[in-house]
Amino acid sequence: MSMKVNSNNNVVIMAGGVGSRFWPMSTTAYPKQFIDVFGTGRTFLQMTYDRFKGLVEPENVWVVTSKQYADIVAEQLPDMPRENILLEPCRRNTAPCIAYVSWRIKSKNPKANLVVTPSDHLVTDVVEFQRVISSALRFTSETDAIVTLGMPPTRPETGYGYIQADMQVPSLRNKEVYRVDSFKEKPDLETAKKYLKEKEFFWNSGIFVWSVNTIVNSLRIYQPEISRIFEDLLPYYGTDKEQAMIDQQFPLCESISIDYAVMEKAYEIFVIPANFGWSDVGTWGSLHTLAEKDDHGNTVIGQNVKLYESRNCVIHTTEEKKVVVQGLDGYIVAEKGDTLLVCKLEEEQRIKEFSAE
Amino acid sequence: MSMKVNSNNNVVIMAGGVGSRFWPMSTTAYPKQFIDVFGTGRTFLQMTYDRFKGLVEPENVWVVTSKQYADIVAEQLPDMPRENILLEPCRRNTAPCIAYVSWRIKSKNPKANLVVTPSDHLVTDVVEFQRVISSALRFTSETDAIVTLGMPPTRPETGYGYIQADMQVPSLRNKEVYRVDSFKEKPDLETAKKYLKEKEFFWNSGIFVWSVNTIVNSLRIYQPEISRIFEDLLPYYGTDKEQAMIDQQFPLCESISIDYAVMEKAYEIFVIPANFGWSDVGTWGSLHTLAEKDDHGNTVIGQNVKLYESRNCVIHTTEEKKVVVQGLDGYIVAEKGDTLLVCKLEEEQRIKEFSAE
Numbered sequence: 001m002s003m004k005v006n007s008n009n010n011v012v013i014m015a016g017g018v019g020s021r022f023w024p025m026s027t028t029a030y031p032k033q034f035i036d037v038f039g040t041g042r043t044f045l046q047m048t049y050d051r052f053k054g055l056v057e058p059e060n061v062w063v064v065t066s067k068q069y070a071d072i073v074a075e076q077l078p079d080m081p082r083e084n085i086l087l088e089p090c091r092r093n094t095a096p097c098i099a100y101v102s103w104r105i106k107s108k109n110p111k112a113n114l115v116v117t118p119s120d121h122l123v124t125d126v127v128e129f130q131r132v133i134s135s136a137l138r139f140t141s142e143t144d145a146i147v148t149l150g151m152p153p154t155r156p157e158t159g160y161g162y163i164q165a166d167m168q169v170p171s172l173r174n175k176e177v178y179r180v181d182s183f184k185e186k187p188d189l190e191t192a193k194k195y196l197k198e199k200e201f202f203w204n205s206g207i208f209v210w211s212v213n214t215i216v217n218s219l220r221i222y223q224p225e226i227s228r229i230f231e232d233l234l235p236y237y238g239t240d241k242e243q244a245m246i247d248q249q250f251p252l253c254e255s256i257s258i259d260y261a262v263m264e265k266a267y268e269i270f271v272i273p274a275n276f277g278w279s280d281v282g283t284w285g286s287l288h289t290l291a292e293k294d295d296h297g298n299t300v301i302g303q304n305v306k307l308y309e310s311r312n313c314v315i316h317t318t319e320e321k322k323v324v325v326q327g328l329d330g331y332i333v334a335e336k337g338d339t340l341l342v343c344k345l346e347e348e349q350r351i352k353e354f355s356a357e
Numbered sequence: 358m359s360m361k362v363n364s365n366n367n368v369v370i371m372a373g374g375v376g377s378r379f380w381p382m383s384t385t386a387y388p389k390q391f392i393d394v395f396g397t398g399r400t401f402l403q404m405t406y407d408r409f410k411g412l413v414e415p416e417n418v419w420v421v422t423s424k425q426y427a428d429i430v431a432e433q434l435p436d437m438p439r440e441n442i443l444l445e446p447c448r449r450n451t452a453p454c455i456a457y458v459s460w461r462i463k464s465k466n467p468k469a470n471l472v473v474t475p476s477d478h479l480v481t482d483v484v485e486f487q488r489v490i491s492s493a494l495r496f497t498s499e500t501d502a503i504v505t506l507g508m509p510p511t512r513p514e515t516g517y518g519y520i521q522a523d524m525q526v527p528s529l530r531n532k533e534v535y536r537v538d539s540f541k542e543k544p545d546l547e548t549a550k551k552y553l554k555e556k557e558f559f560w561n562s563g564i565f566v567w568s569v570n571t572i573v574n575s576l577r578i579y580q581p582e583i584s585r586i587f588e589d590l591l592p593y594y595g596t597d598k599e600q601a602m603i604d605q606q607f608p609l610c611e612s613i614s615i616d617y618a619v620m621e622k623a624y625e626i627f628v629i630p631a632n633f634g635w636s637d638v639g640t641w642g643s644l645h646t647l648a649e650k651d652d653h654g655n656t657v658i659g660q661n662v663k664l665y666e667s668r669n670c671v672i673h674t675t676e677e678k679k680v681v682v683q684g685l686d687g688y689i690v691a692e693k694g695d696t697l698l699v700c701k702l703e704e705e706q707r708i709k710e711f712s713a714e
Contacts, residue, residue, distance in 0.1 A: 024679075322381075322695055323699075324696075324698045325699045326704055327688075339679045339681075340680045340681070340690075347683055355681070
């Protein structure tokens with residue numbers, strides 16, 4: 001059975017991050033989303049693109065990234081039109097990024113219906129992911145709803161923001177959609193444990209679904225200055241003046257996240273609790289948890305690695321590298337280009353310190 | 358005061374080893390003697406050459422090595438004539454090597470007086486080294502003696518051969534020269550401890566001093582087949598046919614060490630006990646012992662290495678490499694080209710196993 005793809009469906013992949021917690025594998029020059037972290041042959045960006053196949057046409061896939069990554073994106077996603085790579089001249093957090101791409105898409109198709117997603121997360125159950133995304137897109141095509149995807153927590157994670165849902169009454173229109181009560185910032189451990197016990201808290205996956213009109217109108221209301229900037233550029237979108245105008249105007253935007261800019265202010269906010277094997281793979285430890293392990297709990301990514309008397313390690317090297325590791329328990333050994341890290345997994349929160357010049 | 362260099366003095370540097378215990382820093386393609394192990398800017402071969410300055414003219418320095426290392430030697434010792442690099446077409450241990458170079462030198466100067474030395478050892482007190490070598494050369498210029506240099510042991514080392522001296526009566530001609538009673542192979546620990554207590558046992562440094570006539574005559578007596586091969590090549594030495602003849606004849610030699618071939622058979626064998634800060638730097642552990650250490654007992658060779666909570670480690674990397682090591686105690690971290698080793702220092706005897714393809 002072949003499904004007709006709804007041509008209003010668009011996906012926005014935000015790929016401007018610098019992935020500093022995965023140093024030295026991830027560097028500013030070549031951050032995490034562009035790396036084949038699991039050694040499967042596909043990078044995070046490519047896996048993100050892949051999981052929308054059949055839901056979104058390639059010409060409706062948009063990637064927003066920094067100028068310096070334009071060629072990497074084009075190389076990794078050759079099926080997507082080059083003009084769908086939108087280039088930020090500087091980093092201004094997610095609200096200006098989403099504002100830009102939203103007006104850009106609206107200028108092409110005012111009926112567009114959008115999924116906004118990070119580029120560097122993992123989804124293991126893509127069938128369920130597509131079912132949930134389809135359900136959300138149906139919902140936002142018929143409503144003015146802002147929909148978030150909430151992940152049922154499996155541990156008292158202090159590294160994520162949480163969404164508190166009103167679980168009393170689901171939407172009449174879609175039984176898996178609930179109203180959001182509030183957004184919670186990264187909690188301390190005690191609070192995270194409380195969230196885990198109650199059934200109304202979900203990890204904020206950073207995946208949003210909305211119609212282009214809904215997000216544009218929300219931005220107009222809650223972020224009028226940012227909105228004016230991108231509204232004023234309407235004559236230039238899709239022309240050869242677009243980049244020059246963006247280069248001029250984008251830096252004038254306030255640096256603010258979409259969560260602060262819109263989500264925490266708007267009323268029609270919903271959450272779909274969803275269970276499709278999601279992880280932000282934000283740390284070496286989470287990679288260790290998610291990736292395949294040998295009998296001794298070692299995750300080895302690299303073609304020519306030999307381990308002796310080692311356990312619970314993550315070894316990540318470039319394919320050409322011959323590596324011998326003996327007698328390590330609970331370490332990261334990561335090598336890329338001219339950089340080598342050997343570090344206890346339990347100390348990985350210090351990697352930013354280690355990587356500082 | 359400038360000293361007139363005795364133009365009969367020659368030094369033979371044996372540089373054909375493959376240094377497998379220092380993998381991955383030392384590889385068959387680029388073994389230990391050609392590496393700046395201490396990060397001082399001079400390789401073992403260059404340091405070996407340097408310590409004969411003022412004793413031997415550059416045109417009387419000879420290096421015997423494998424064909425594949427000819428260009429490395431020429432590059433590292435540019436002052437030495439290229440024709441003084443003698444090339445073995447295959448490995449036949451030290452006796453054929455010494456036979457070849459001895460006849461080669463004899464063909465040029467029958468009065469030559471020789472020091473034979475490994476190329477990959479360390480000497481820290483070069484002034485004392487030169488004094489001892491001068492004393493030995495004086496002795497062998499006046500006698501038919503085979504002189505070895507014996508290092509007073511400082512620990513019950515099981516990795517070296519030992520020389521047992523007759524310490525009763527020194528030579529009348531030179532008060533620091535004693536007769537050798539016997540050569541001892543690498544002992545077990547118990548025996549090594551016994552040797553350490555008694556005062557007549559010395560480490561065999563592998564440094565020999567003799568006149569060219571003495572060694573040629575000894576080889577004629579004890580190794581007539583090997584001798585005949587190199588004697589027969591006398592018409593070709595120094596001609597453009599030399600290498601072709603060596604390539605043809607050298608492989609016919611028995612593979613045998615000079616110790617077995619001559620030293621253990623000959624009568625006029627002497628030892629000079631000498632204390633000039635010698636080490637064969639045969640292992641990562643000995644490098645760790647000899648090289649400079651930080652306050653936590655770490656030896657770091659490499660320009661861009663950061664250590665956190667680490668102690669008693671040896672870190673050896675190429676200069677371009679940025680390395681961060683956290684939380685290691687008693688490890689080797691060695692990186693060269695496309696190879697990385699992380700291994701407990703106490704397990705370093707397994708490096709041959711680790712490095713096997």
